[in-house]
């Protein structure tokens with residue numbers, strides 16, 4: 001089970017963006033978990049949410065300015081930078097990211113960010129065009145190379161009415177990220193992890209395919225969680241519309257055969273293989289070059305078996321620590337343990353499917369995890385929290401396997 005970080009002293013930086021309202025919820029949740037939270041707002045942030053809101057939720061006066069004599073007398077900004085065991089900036093606006101990348105100290109928050117030795121986690125939030133801008137991406141690269149960590153952004157509807165990448169991660173995702181140790185001390189530091197995620201699409205002709213409802217969210221969350229634990233992560237993704245988690249190397253594929261090839265080409269030197277993809281078991285025997293015309297009352301489509309990527313990886317020597325997923329509706333443990341043995345896996349994570357709010361398309365999940373001679377339950381929670389717990393279990397079991 002992932003250890004929730006012990007109570008910490010957290011500076012929560014809030015910069016100017018509409019997502020600042022979500023940070024109020026984040027403060028509440030951090031306090032519930034016993035953390036002490038000192039909120040520091042930029043001037044722009046105060047235009048979106050009042051300091052009073054954060055003061056009430058955090059139980060501490062909010063700091064907004066370098067030039068507040070009374071606050072500085074109580075705890076100077078350098079003292080505050082030392083007090084922090086973690087700094088989280090949510091939302092981190094394009095402007096804040098740019099000022100950090102330049103090493104500016106033109107307000108209290110940027111000054112603190114320079115003066116602190118604590119690990120820093122940013123939850124970026126901005127319009128999708130801004131997020132995609134090369135200037136923003138270059139600034140992110142600079143910060144990443146300095147050891148700054150990121151959570152999100154996600155993809156979805158934006159306050160500006162557009163749809164795309166740039167939405168701030170939900171408080172639950174930020175909390176799950178904080179529960180993992182900083183990547184530099186992570187339990188998978190120095191390990192290489194290969195993950196498959198999403199569905200596969202098996203083409204019938206240029207316009208039709210056989211697919212499934214996998215959203216890819218579980219596999220992407222596992223990739224992000226493994227990255228947060230310090231692993232070097234490669235994600236082989238089927239067709240999904242999800243942003244690549246920061247720091248993850250992504251290879252996009254469409255069909256099961258392409259996924260198999262990408263996995264086999266990347267497998268050498270991997271320490272862990274996690275098969276979270278919902279790979280189609282069968283594909284059409286042939287892919288038609290042109291659209292098949294409607295004719296007759298029935299259509300018999302001949303399907304052939306796809307390669308079992310997971311079983312193929314597990315059959316290799318030497319091989320990584322191999323983790324499979326199983327979606328079961330009944331007798332979860334018996335079926336999952338049977339698959340564990342049959343595919344020669346080191347661990348299997350069983351999804352209880354067929355329950356509302358859980359599994360394929362849902363944002364939450366619960367897993368029953370089995371290995372030879374043991375098992376663990378991961379209760380229903382946000383997929384990022386479930387992923388963090390699963391990755392912690394993998395790290396623990398690998399440790400025991402030597």
Ligand code: C5P
Nearest residue numbers: 275276277279306307308309310324325
């Ligand atoms: O046997 P079943 O399809 O239920 O096994 C599911 C597990 O096997 C998942 O981890 C899935 O990613 C993996 N798998 C695979 N290649 C296939 C079919 C399933 O890697 N062709």
